[in-house]
Amino acid sequence: MVYNPITHQLFADDGSFIKTLHCPLNKQWEDLNSTITLKARLCDSCNKQIYDSALLKENELINLIKNDPHTCIKIDLNQENIYLTHQTYVEQ
Amino acid sequence: MSNNNESNLRVIKTARSKEAINQAAKEGYWPLVKPVIPSPEIKTKYAVIQHSETGEIEISADFRFDSMAFGEKGNKVIDFTFYYPYHFENPYAAYLIPKDLKINEKVFLEDLIEDIVGSTWNQGDSYRLASSEAVWDGTNFKILENEKVDFIG
Structure with missing residues (x-):
């Protein structure tokens, strides 16, 4: 996975656009409730799970977004499975 | 509000x-x-890698990526340089x-x-x-x- 921390856009390794990260509630991972899986925490404002992208393979994350484009994820810049980029995507 | x-x-x-x-x-x-x-504390870096035959370029923001762009055909024409990336x-x-x-x-x-x-x-x-x-x-x-x-x- 490849992430642009300036535009908050996430891409697959092949350069295809996955999603733009945006949380209007300014949620922080430490503020979220644990769930039965380490891969996700619960946002009690939206009642949705937020997935830790550090613990997901790229295809798992893409499938989550395909099933629900509003799926929320968390990115830590220092996680090992992500590259940073300046690539940008102009959303239609 | x-x-x-x-x-x-x-x-x-x-x-x-x-x-x-x-x-x-x-x-x-x-x-x-x-x-x-x-x-000055806010900065990010870039490097430009150019294909030695086609002239096309790739921009790298990640030290791990610069050797991947274009493989052996890639030449780093601008080495990693930090800059201020925001525009207002x-x-x-x-x-x-x-x-x-x-x-x-x-x-x-x-x-x-x-x-x-x-x-x-x-x-x-x-x-x-x-x-x-x-x-x-x-x-x-x-x-x-x-x-x-x-x-x-």
């Missing part, structure tokens, strides 16, 4: 043009005008203060004017904090910074 943040605080908007600032003033807000000053409409901006904002009221600054480091990467890059909670002291905001900011959304 919406309450659109984790703590359900009042949201303080930012205007980044003369027109937007004056419109807000006409609507009853007090524009708290501030200079937009890039912080004007060198000034204003927080739009509602008339009834109380001293010591905690608010949510939706679009920070000040350059504060929000996230750092272990390759030396630092990115600005986009928004933050803050407390109004009657003349200015005291920004309440988080120790660590994750990217969520």
Whole structure:
């Protein structure tokens, strides 16, 4: 996975656009409730799970977004499975 | 004024043009005008790798990536260089203060004017904090910074 921390856009390794990260509630991972899986925490404002992208393979994350484009994820810049980029995507 | 943040605080908007600032003033807000000053602590890096035959280029932001672009055909024509990556409409901006904002009221600054480091990467890059909670002291905001900011959304 490849992430642009300036535009908050996430891409697959092949350069295809996955999603733009945006949380209007300014949620922080430490503020979220644990769930039965380490891969996700619960946002009690939206009642949705937020997935830790550090613990997901790229295809798992893409499938989550395909099933629900509003799926929320968390990115830590220092996680090992992500590259940073300046690539940008102009959303239609 | 919406309450659109984790703590359900009042949201303080930012205007980044003369027109937007004056419109807000006409609507009853007090524009708290501030200079937009890039912080030398906020920086990111790039390198340019060029294909030795086609001339096409790739931009790398990551030390791990530069050897991957174009494989053996890639030449690094600009080595990793740090720069300030953000662009703003004007060198000034204003927080739009509602008339009834109380001293010591905690608010949510939706679009920070000040350059504060929000996230750092272990390759030396630092990115600005986009928004933050803050407390109004009657003349200015005291920004309440988080120790660590994750990217969520």
